[in-house]
Amino acid sequence: MAKVKGAIVINIERCKGCEVCVDVCPESVIAMNKNVNTKGYHYAMVTNEDCTGCTNCAVVCPDGVITVYRVKVPTEVV
């Protein structure tokens, strides 16, 4: 029995703060930063470690700013 654990990397300078990724994340991992990038957009950020690497956020991101990584891990890992 293994479960998956993921992580996303957000290119914050290319993020336009549209929030579409926030809406499609099944684990509510993403929120918008109250700070802005150099273009003046609030950018997406990771808020917890529940990411499963499902790629939903990266797939819908209009600007393609999200990169996704995923590993299979044995169960009962912290």
Place this chain on the structure above:
Amino acid sequence: MKELRLMKGNEALAEAAIRAGADGYFGYPITPQSEILEYLMAEKPYETTGMVVLQAESEVAAINMVYGGASCGKKCWTSSSSPGISLKQEGISYMAGSELPGIIVNVVRGGPGLGTIQPSQADYFQATKGGGHGDYRLLVLAPASVQEMADFIPLGFDLAFKYRNPVMILTDGVIGQMMEKVELPEFTPRWTEEEIIKMSGDWATTGKTPDRERNIISSLILDSAKQEKHVKKLGLKYTAMEADEVRYEKFQCDDAEYLFVAFGSTARICQKSVDIARARGIKVGLLRPITLYPFPTIPIHELSNQVKGMLVVEMNLGQMVEDVRLAVNGKVQVEHFGRCGGMIPNPDEIVKNLVSKIIGG
């Protein structure tokens, strides 16, 4: 040995294009040039040389097909007559802006509007002064015989690719419809993909390979400083054309005291007028511009030091006469005699107008 045939001007154009290794013709029927598309469809060059022939849904589509093909480095051309050429102007402007080679044939008919299907030279301004929007020029060739209809296709492609600029062949229903003996050019094979990449691979959309950056065909430059630079670069091409591509023919000019200036079919009529006038003791010559742009400004200016006056004969209300006056710059009298609406001037009335408007009495 070269092949001799009796052909209509429109057919000679079409046959010459097959022989010149053209890759694509895109047209739409309109009188008096429909024989071009008809001839090509009957000849089926797509089964011999591989040249694509397509009857488009409109003149607009046809010129944009030429744009698409030219962007791939292919030899493409289209033809139409005045109202259809008006429709093509947007595409022609885009071709000039995107620096694309190609040939546009205008078998001119009388206008404005739907006008008449009879011959005219009323599209001189449109051909030489822009026609479409923006700062650009077409290289304009004006054939005066069926032979030149055939010859100007390979010449047109050479010039179009030399300058990466559209070339217009400006003719009319007289030349398009009349039959004459024509010596057809030898067959030139169509360029292979390898030849196109070698020749035009630095700009043509032939498919981005790992060894080069992507090629983009576009006339959009939103940055004003860059747009100015681009337009000035186009301007340098036009300056080079003016220096190197002026073509004209002189007829009995050596001892001339008066001069006819006429192009295309009207120039042929003026040859007869020269004979009639000389039989009456009037020493008149003829200068026939072969390129309407670039215009033979210098040879006309030089003749203004020799002759007492010039009569510009055209089938319009007076268009090329403006360029002749600019060339002469007030040195001698320049008058215009024109017929329009599809009427063709006859040699006698041309001589009569030379006498009444220039010589006097």
Place this chain on the structure above:
Amino acid sequence: MAVITREDIIKPENLVYKRTSLLVDCALSYCPGCGHGTAHRMLMEVIEEMGIQSKTIGVAPVGCSVLAYEFLDIDVQQAAHGRAPALATAIKRLMPEKYVFTYQGDGDLAAIGTCETIHACNRGENFVIIFINNGIYGMTGGQMAPTTLPGMKASTCPYGRDTEIMGNPLKITELVATLPGTCYVTRQSVHTPGNVRKTKRALRKAFEYSYAKKGLSFVEIVSNCNSGWKMTPVQSNKWMEENMFPFFPLGDIKVPAAE
């Protein structure tokens, strides 16, 4: 048992999704949340997966995606407004071994370019048309489009589209599906992960069918224009589901006979 940290996961061998390198590494010119970016990315993912970068010629329109050539790392021609299918016709006929597509918006394809669209479809030209329908003229600032819904507001119908005065929206996708020259006609969207994946599959099929000389493939992507619609991106996607999809229902409209 060891704790797996974020740093343990973010390693090249664990990569599952990244922006395709066939999208040029620059910021896209589109508004935040606009579907154009996603449509571009799916298109380039398909070209990457099919390994056809050197065999693909694209045609960009006039409209918001006029600058598409800045973002797509392939050879692209930029067409006059509405004329993309004419360019593509010539490209494909002169270079039949290439994959050819046009990328057009609703004004370009279904208003000024209706003639070129319908005739290219009807002739069965073997290229792909990608049609982005967001019911508005985005680039010029939100004017009424041929696909603006009845009652929908735009700057040239500020009280909503009155069909008595302004005529009806055009379902050009259903129209081209009736023509013998089209082989594959489908309507998709890119507003949810599932829809994005379906759009990608549709694009791949479109490229394959047209390359196999089955005819013209037409992929409409119903998209949002949150700037033109004056909503947030998330609101606009919801509005699209509630209002656009009933009028422009998603799914295949025509598939090749063999399927």
